[in-house]
Amino acid sequence: MTARLTVNGRPCDLPEQGTATLLDLLRDQLMLTGAKRGCNYGVCGTCSVLIDGMLGRACLTLAADCAGRSVTTVEALDADGSPDPIQRCLVEAGAVQCGFCTPAMVLAARALLDANPRPSRAEIVAAISGNICRCSGYGAIVEAIAAAAHG
């Protein structure tokens, strides 16, 4: 029996290559390209996904280590056809510029709000502190996440 993991609610086989990262699996095999490869060495945060609900770096995670776990990518957040409030708020606040950091920011915010639905500004800043954005200066992103939390 092959080991499996769940991606966005669907079971999926682990790749044959033991060295494949979760990011390789998502991008190259499952064509879930919302997770980006900004550095591939764990610093930029653009590859962030949720692993059992916790924010994790897909480029540093071996796919094999996800056996039995549940992975959520940005593609799951609007699977029902309506965007997550975080996504809507980011767009409305002008927090999306080039967008390369955005899917990961969305997931960082989702992980935060799931654990802490009414975060302070400092908690929001801390939650995205591992995600680089080179375009926005972060202020609009923080504002958008606050708006999504506080309605």
Added chain:
Amino acid sequence: MAEFAVVGSSAPRLDGLEKATGRAVYVDDMTRPGLLHGAVLRSAYAHARIVAIDTAAALALPGVHCVLTGEDFPHRYGAFVQDEVALARDRVRYVGEPVAVLAAETPALARQAAALIAVDYEELPAVMTPEEALAPDAPLVHADFAGYARRVAVPLPPNVCAATTISEGDVDAAFAGCDVVVEGTYRTQAQVHCYLEPCGALAEADAAGKVTIWSSCQSVFRVQATVAEILGLPMARIRAVAAKVGGAFGGKSDVTVQPLAAALALRTRRPVRLVLTRDDDFMMMRTRHPATVWMKTGAMADGRLVARAARLTLDGGAYAEDSSAVLGFALLIARGPYRIEHVRMEGRVAYTNRLRAAGFRGYGNPQVTFAGECQIDEIAARLGRDPLDLRLQNAVRAGDDWVGGQRIEACGLVDCLERLRAALPPAAPGRGIGVACVAHISGILSTSAIVRVLEDGTVTLSTGAVDLGEGADTVLAQICAETLGLPLDRINYAVPDTDGSPYNWSTGGSRVTYMVGRAVTAAAGQARDRLFGHAAEMLECAAGDLELRPGGRVGIAGVPGPEITFRDISARAHWAVGGPIIGSASVMFEGGGFDPKRSAVTGNGIGKLGAFVFGAQAAEVEVDAVTGRIAVSRLWAAHDVGRAINPTAVAGQIAGGVAQGLGYALYEDLRFDGPNPANPTLMDYKVPGATEMPEIIPIIVEHPEPSGPFGAKGIGEPPLVPVAPAIANAVAALHGVRLRTLPLTPERVLAALDEA
């Protein structure tokens, strides 16, 4: 009531949801049937002769399709000096320079094969700084320089790729009459663009040999022209299409890997995707020009600034690229936005064996403005004047001339300073506030737009302008919608594609809103006139009596009754009378330049630039006397944008520019350890994170530019420029120490405090 329906509203960006949902397609997200993957082999030497390249082992790996080396790229290229090749030929000139490129079945196989290419080098002495390069008998970076074609063919000393002087008035006499003169040497570093998306391209050739290149770029037209030049092909055989661009900031203005991907696709007859790793991108691509700026500024006792002189040395790296223009612009702007009558600006760009220096948000301006704005504060301190007051006293106003004689048509600088003053908090112990101004341009060269009215009355707008994330597409669609009285959702902004888009020089020079916006206004105006021509016949009235009504309708002015829709008009045009309604316009920035009666200029690499834009910023800082760390708590940024077509997008440009300016001011610095970049990773090259950001307070000032679309002009570059001098001035205000070297690291702060 709002003056306009769509212009001035903060419409969310057109592709916002596409990006936020992860659906936006960047190059690395694209695939094609039969896709191959590229990888690059980089030089390990700063300067060496390539004795031999052995590709046999790489080619022998199953799944490797082709390996290319410098021999496969016989054509030299370069906008100002034809010194560059797509892959090193005979010589490598910097560590990281691409030496070979290959295509294989998988990315991993491509990288494995690249490691099997054996290059035999004979190391040559390298010059790693302008001082070394300009020393007598220094080794030459380009031994063949004399044989290269050059756009500005003035005689140049060895290892210099550009030299320019601009002078007006009589600087020496003016300094002699000054009551206060300050003088100093300022040094700035190599800032890396660090767009979050590494450079990449996907190329595919058809059976007839036409190549299509999807890439992360600032201009599909520059990609098309440069790839054609490099491959020796007619431009008609190259099609360049924009993918989503994950940030650029000037770093994707020239070609990156497009020529390599195109050559691989032509050779293999398979689509090839070549996306750089972050390591490759750091080592192979570009930085801002490091600079040494000697500057001297003189004033009278009453505060009038009268003379400024500067000598600028830029480190251009191994190839000239746009260095000539960066130098010319830096010298033009070095006077600063003040009424200084006597100026003499001299500069040169040195070749060194470092990676290429290139345009980067600000284009030579941050370097000279760091020096210039520090000196304004140094003069204020000597005169016992308030630095903001001194700036107000000397600020240029509308109707003044710039160096060279170009008239400043609209100028909100005084307003920016006044608004800043009103916003600043009262002095508080332990906190220093520093101010700095910026003047920049918005314009450059040519562009065009096509507005097509579709059968149902909706509109497709094509401009060829690539949106890099700043929201240019949204702003241009707003301008089009406003001109036609349509809601924004009836405008389709076409993907820039050289096969279908009208020409646009580039997204750079803070030009898209102003230049492309002008083209869009004119093209949409022409479409409106053609709609009116049909409507006049349909309503049996004179076209001059018609008016646009909201939502794509035309009626008779002052007569509430009869009206017809764009849909009816366009259907008539498509199926019965006249043919499809298309408006088009071409524009060129034609003002500016140097008036030979007032300016003495030699070796100038810049042409007519654009409209002037202005801003003023203030930084509030605290300095930890133990660690030397500067903490910026708040930053006020007042910028005159003529008119904010989309205020949220303007604020976004201000915040993003300030963030990059903060990194430039405090820590971003690609350092070298001998021939090698010392910190070419995101671990070691620090860019600002969320926890490092001060509160940024944007202040939008609107002094309409007469030639701009709805009065608008650009905002892309200026916000980055004054951040570093504002912070240095704040530190000086707080501790009386003058820091003249960027970045303002804790070590430098401590050393300065120790000396004081």
